[in-house]
Amino acid sequence: MIVSQKQVIAALFLSVLALGSGHQLHAENAMEDETPRWSLAIHGGAGTLDPDKMTPELRVEYEAVLTEALEAGSAVLASGGSAVEAVQAAILPMEDSPLFNAGRGAVYTWDGTHELDASIMDGRDRSAGAIAGVSGIKNPILLAEAVRQDGRHVMLAGEGAEQFASGKGIETAPPEYFATERRQKALERMKAKELSSLDVDHKFGTVGAVALDMDGNLAAGTSTGGMTGKRWGRIGDSPIIGAGTYADNRSCAVSATGWGEFFIRVGVAQEICTRLRLDLGESPQVVADAVMAEVKQLGGDGGVILVTPEGDALFSFNTTGMYRGRADSTGLSEVAIFGGEENAGTADTPDH
The missing domain is CATH 1.20.5 (Single alpha-helices involved in coiled-coils or other helix-helix interfaces)
Structure with a gap:
């Protein structure tokens, strides 16, 4: 040839x-x-955490649950699951643990009961579901998701939400399931010494998760038992879309923990997302820190977790610590409690 x-x-x-x-x-x-194809961040509450009072045994317990939550959410994302599914998977172990103020470990109201709040939001279409002041719901985040999927309403409260849960087959639990000695003593101490909720709650044990899935969609979820000794049907920021939870594919996903009244006034979760969507030239970390500084200026404290469309998983808190963790498809996987403990760089703003 x-x-x-x-x-x-x-x-x-x-x-x-x-x-x-x-x-x-x-x-x-x-x-x-x-560039992370998926990313996840979780929190188990922020507050005035004292390293000297954190025994090695207690730290192991907290880190074990945080790791379990992180692994559960990561498994969903790594297998191609949605951000909404991952958020639920990550929150469930923390709701099931008596260590956190959500689900099983929820604080007591003034009347010695438990009133639970939760919310979830999908960044694809900004659909959202929230429940407030419910009792006997084993995993409030699942009820919030049922409200979102139903689509007729965004928030249901009290007995109405419980009736809705019954119709959707949401699992319930008796009052003793939620009873923990530590939370009971906190309420007794509050009443005996006429203390405020903040005097007995040195940390806010609210739990939350934010996620970016492999399809580029964002989601956020938050769950809490509120504040010790709360009365008159008090509701904090956790079930309020825009205050404690927000997700928008155009900007970020945020879950907050802290003194809810101030987070509501600032509209923390949506404020962070809106500033990022407007693209004013500030990094996500700078924006989150600035919004948390606003909270502090008004007199509140706490923290946030957020994930961006680029897969950045960040933290910002104006307290001495926040139970937290993050993982992504590049191999990052870590949990931390006090300020500055992240191996891959710190994203916190501890001020006191």
């Missing part, structure tokens, strides 16, 4: 094109490897 010079040149040209395409594909894959 006789091969012409033109054929040889053509073959070489095609080879160079193929080689170039291969290098380009390799470069694109490398870039993809550097």
